[in-house]
Amino acid sequence: MNDDALRFEDVDVLYPRTADRSMRRLSKSLRPGNRRSRVQAAIAACDAGAERDEVARQHQVTVAVRHASLTVGRGEFVVVMGLSGSGKSTLLRTANRLTPVTRGHVWVPHEGTSIDVATCDPATLRQLRLTRIAMVFQQFALIPSRTVRQNVGLGLEFRGETLDTRNRVADEKLALVGLSDWADRHIGELSGGMQQRVGLARALATDADILLMDEPFSALDAVIRRKLQDELRALQAQVRKTILFVTHDIDEAVRLGDRIAVMQEGRIVQVGTPDEIRNAPASAYVADFLKQDR
Numbered sequence: 001m002n003d004d005a006l007r008f009e010d011v012d013v014l015y016p017r018t019a020d021r022s023m024r025r026l027s028k029s030l031r032p033g034n035r036r037s038r039v040q041a042a043i044a045a046c047d048a049g050a051e052r053d054e055v056a057r058q059h060q061v062t063v064a065v066r067h068a069s070l071t072v073g074r075g076e077f078v079v080v081m082g083l084s085g086s087g088k089s090t091l092l093r094t095a096n097r098l099t100p101v102t103r104g105h106v107w108v109p110h111e112g113t114s115i116d117v118a119t120c121d122p123a124t125l126r127q128l129r130l131t132r133i134a135m136v137f138q139q140f141a142l143i144p145s146r147t148v149r150q151n152v153g154l155g156l157e158f159r160g161e162t163l164d165t166r167n168r169v170a171d172e173k174l175a176l177v178g179l180s181d182w183a184d185r186h187i188g189e190l191s192g193g194m195q196q197r198v199g200l201a202r203a204l205a206t207d208a209d210i211l212l213m214d215e216p217f218s219a220l221d222a223v224i225r226r227k228l229q230d231e232l233r234a235l236q237a238q239v240r241k242t243i244l245f246v247t248h249d250i251d252e253a254v255r256l257g258d259r260i261a262v263m264q265e266g267r268i269v270q271v272g273t274p275d276e277i278r279n280a281p282a283s284a285y286v287a288d289f290l291k292q293d294r
């Protein structure tokens, strides 16, 4: 199993509901002091087989991810797909601990050993985020007051690299995504599709071998979106990153994924190649998804 890049092992993520002003007077159980015990009770209920709705009702806890296990091979492109609220983003965000895991492990091989992102110390986590795991967001998350080149060099700046290195690497990555002529422009001068290419170049600039992509193309119109899907696939063939990509669009999942993991109500209910999933959907839920495919 040395060629795994990322391994989710029995991951649970539970969110205790917090009281809003109207509820605060109503329910003592929503007070912060009770959150931990509510989560423990909710985990016990899940282990005993309770469904998500029941856990939410009885314990005021949302089961976002439930016992999810998934191995992503080095250089593999895995798409996580599912309806809104099925837990895709939450699972993805456990891979760099933007979301903490309630129970379970997220393993990343690093310097001859395996590190559990879910529990490692802050210094190790920071190191992993700066050198191994990069993220591309739906809303680009670029800094408008900075030039394209400066945005691409941001991760390297956090790492303390010199301006020369930052500019050299940024120019290399901008060439990869076809934006060499735009390096000195400001972000606001770029279209949405171009901004997302900058986001991608920024992720590539850190030399992270694992890219987490959370619905990166969903804010773009259909034509641009398709173009970027093709570009990303071509880029992937060239740079061989390990990619975990979230979408709710089956068409996108089939075009991009070496394998697809389908989530339903926090569970991974099927993992397979696009053909395997198309030829043998594991449930009516998965089959319904395939009907969106054109």
Ligand SMILES: Nc1ncnc2c1ncn2[C@@H]1O[C@H](COP(=O)(O)OP(=O)(O)OP(=O)(O)O)[C@@H](O)[C@H]1O
Binding pocket: 015, 062, 063, 064, 082, 083, 084, 085, 086, 087, 088, 089, 090, 091, 248
């Ligand atoms: N920070 C949070 N606090 C409380 N509940 C949350 C939080 N983030 C997500 N949830 C809940 O966890 C569940 C899973 O959400 P998540 O965003 O992971 O799903 P998703 O499949 O990515 O959905 P979408 O496609 O709409 O983004 C949902 O019920 C959501 O409301």
